[in-house]
Amino acid sequence: MKILIVGASGTIGQAVEANLKAHHEIISANYANGDVKVDLGDPESIRSMFKAVGQVDAVISTAGVAAFSGLDDLTDLDFQTALNNKLMGQINLLRIGKSSINKGGSITLTSGVLSREPMHGSSVISMANGALESFVKAAALEIDSVRFNVVAPVFVKETMAMMGMDTGSGLSANDTAKAYIAAVTGNMHGQTLDAPNYL
Template sequence: MKVLLIGASGTIGQAVAKALATEHKVIAANYSGEGFNVDIGDQASISALLEQVGKVDAIVSTAGLANFAPLNELSDADYELALNNKLMGQINLMRLGKEYLNKGGSVTLTSGVLSREPMSGSGVISMANGALESFVKASALELDAIRFNVVAPIFVKETMAMMGMDTAGGLSADDTAKAYVAAVTGSMHGQTLDAPDYV
């Protein structure tokens, strides 16, 4: 399969690229750096990317920005970033990308465990994650030409270690990637794939 991976240079993205590349052709896209460049917060940028890449069998997003901050410290810009990038940016990957999918293709987005297990400071992240999961579930009822799913990672050990956190409750990026591979190669539709379930 030909897979367009957005956010390929991130911690999870790199692991997903490595896991998929064993059997599939991975086309990397990032906000900056190697591969194609795309800003998922900008519809024109997404359209330009899709025009450049052409038809694919799967689109996977491990991208999406949202800030972690106490509720009383969140600004309008924090809400707008989560809504325009993490939420609508990924939704637009499906809205625009479905026209570039080969028959039986799939789109896989990224939410996160904070949708159902929030913590102090996760307000806008939990908001975007929960909205993504609900949108995928509802949209799948009307999408019969493609499969549409979302992966919900838990905290990634590599990121936790980088932040000086205890990694005991995390999941490695390589193990997290297994849920994305399942979404791309499986038959599920309208599902939230909890990453720990695929280890």
């Protein structure tokens, strides 16, 4: 398959690419580097990316920007960035990109466990994640030409270690990647795939 990975330079994106590149053609897309550049917050940038890449069999997004901060410390810009980038950026990958997916192909987006298991500081991320999961579930009722799903990772061990957190409750990026592979190679549609369920 020809697979476009948006956010390929991130911790999860690198693991997804590493697990797929032996058997599939990978095109990497990132904000600052990769085979093609894309700004998720800009619909025209997304259109330009798909125009440059052409038809693909699958799109995987492991991208999306959202602030982690206490509710009283979040600014209007923090909320707008999460809405424009993590939420609408990924929704626009589906809206704009579905016509670039070959028959039988798929689009896989990324939310996160904070949609259903929030914690202090997660309000803006939980908002975007929950909205994305609801969108995918509802949009699947109207679109059946392309399969699309959302993967909900838990905290990634590598990121936790970088932040000085206890990694005991986390999942490695490599194990997290298994949920994305299941979404691409399976037949589910309109589902939220919780990463720990695919070990």
